[in-house]
Amino acid sequence: MTENLIVFNARLVTPQGFSARCGKEMGELLVMDNATVEVTDGIITYVGPNRGEERDGYYQHYWHYNARGRCVLPGFVDSHTHFVFGGERAEEFGWRLKGESYMSIMQRGGGITSTMKATRDAGYIRLRSKAEDFLKQMNHMGVTTVEGKSGYGLDKETELLQLKVMRSLASDEHRRVDVVPTFLGAHAVPPEYQGRTDEYVDYLIRDVMPVVKEQGLAEFCDVFCEEGVFSIEQSRRLLATASDMGFVLKLHADEIVSLGGAELAAELGAVSADHLLHASDQGISRMAEAGVVATLLPLTAFALREPYARGREMIDAGCAVALATDLNPGSCFSGSIPLTFALACIYMHLTVEEAITALTLNGAAALRRADRIGSIEVGKQGDMVVLMNDNFHFLPYYIGMNCVHTTIKGGVIYPT
Ligand code: NIG
Numbered sequence: 001m002t003e004n005l006i007v008f009n010a011r012l013v014t015p016q017g018f019s020a021r022c023g024k025e026m027g028e029l030l031v032m033d034n035a036t037v038e039v040t041d042g043i044i045t046y047v048g049p050n051r052g053e054e055r056d057g058y059y060q061h062y063w064h065y066n067a068r069g070r071c072v073l074p075g076f077v078d079s080h081t082h083f084v085f086g087g088e089r090a091e092e093f094g095w096r097l098k099g100e101s102y103m104s105i106m107q108r109g110g111g112i113t114s115t116m117k118a119t120r121d122a123g124y125i126r127l128r129s130k131a132e133d134f135l136k137q138m139n140h141m142g143v144t145t146v147e148g149k150s151g152y153g154l155d156k157e158t159e160l161l162q163l164k165v166m167r168s169l170a171s172d173e174h175r176r177v178d179v180v181p182t183f184l185g186a187h188a189v190p191p192e193y194q195g196r197t198d199e200y201v202d203y204l205i206r207d208v209m210p211v212v213k214e215q216g217l218a219e220f221c222d223v224f225c226e227e228g229v230f231s232i233e234q235s236r237r238l239l240a241t242a243s244d245m246g247f248v249l250k251l252h253a254d255e256i257v258s259l260g261g262a263e264l265a266a267e268l269g270a271v272s273a274d275h276l277l278h279a280s281d282q283g284i285s286r287m288a289e290a291g292v293v294a295t296l297l298p299l300t301a302f303a304l305r306e307p308y309a310r311g312r313e314m315i316d317a318g319c320a321v322a323l324a325t326d327l328n329p330g331s332c333f334s335g336s337i338p339l340t341f342a343l344a345c346i347y348m349h350l351t352v353e354e355a356i357t358a359l360t361l362n363g364a365a366a367l368r369r370a371d372r373i374g375s376i377e378v379g380k381q382g383d384m385v386v387l388m389n390d391n392f393h394f395l396p397y398y399i400g401m402n403c404v405h406t407t408i409k410g411g412v413i414y415p416t
């Protein structure tokens with residue numbers, strides 16, 4: 001569904017450009033008062049000062065939205081989530097509160113494997129309706145594009161099922177959120193391959209990835225590159241093959257220990273390396289040189305009581321940093337955009353302007369969509385967020401509370 005819309009009397013707040021913003025460019029936003037954004041058939045056709053045409057009948061075939069001085073930003077892009085899954089893991093959260101670590105729960109057969117079982121049991125309808133509920137909640141916080149990963153099937157049938165749920169949500173005519181699917185078959189080793197990780201990688205390469213590609217079910221291929229999960233060598237083998245098949249690469253890198261995932265992302269030309277809590281100095285400079293988007297997920301560090309990724313240092317080293325939620329049932333059962341803003345600014349020392357770029361244009365770049373979304377510019381999709389007032393500093397300041405008044409998707413207005 002696309003529409004014609006004119007938004008006027010806006011305080012426009014947007015990064016500018018059609019590719020990722022790196023280093024200090026991340027802090028450069030265009031802020032314009034008394035601005036108008038015109039959207040025709042879902043695409044932005046004018047951005048600039050109010051022209052007054054809304055008063056004289058020129059816009060007969062447009063919906064009119066008077067922003068009354070409120071901030072209007074690009075729709076937020078949540079470029080790393082696992083929002084399609086069965087079951088929950090509240091008991092595991094309780095064990096972690098008592099001091100058990102994320103990895104020790106995983107090693108004794110809980111963690112991702114427990115969600116795998118629930119996902120295999122859930123079936124299409126239950127998976128889809130739960131995922132759709134998450135999309136609605138995200139949209140209320142200003143998200144207009146979300147990436148979602150498979151990785152809770154860990155067998156061909158259920159991996160494909162998760163991706164088909166995303167495809168169906170992505171093609172819903174009334175969708176408020178665009179959905180971008182990623183294949184993450186290498187999320188954990190399923191029980192049937194326990195102790196045979198290399199054979200599981202072979203299975204993914206031989207039996208699953210070609211089908212995902214053939215059916216056009218995922219654009220990206222990701223791997224949980226971590227000590228005790230998939231080694232650097234196994235990740236390299238899987239991702240190099242994925243790249244040959246035409247997938248664009250992503251990595252869960254250096255989340256629990258400093259393994260060299262950031263370096264591997266740079267070596268393989270991945271579009272993004274994600275988490276990076278323990279990325280080395282060398283990994284940071286390699287990402288900056290290779291143009292890998294450093295996707296930081298502060299809600300996960302918060303929920304796991306781990307130190308935050310070195311966001312400030314990454315930006316100062318010239319990286320393009322994106323922020324995302326990592327919504328998943330285990331390490332981070334939250335898709336809170338407001339809390340992501342607050343943690344990024346308070347603990348990772350991003351400025352508000354940088355955090356806005358990280359959740360819009362750089363998130364779009366992490367999904368190879370910076371040419372289409374992520375800023376309010378002529379030629380891009382009419383995806384916007386209207387805040388409750390004229391002060392964009394509310395985004396981190398209003399801690400954990402939602403200051404989004406309205407979201408606009410392809411020129412269609414959705415009050416929250
Ligand atoms: O991004 N670390 C690996 N994957 C997810 C967690 C998945 C889960 O625990 O279910 C993450 O943190």
Ligand code: FE
Nearest residue numbers: 080082252326
């Ligand atoms: Fe993740």
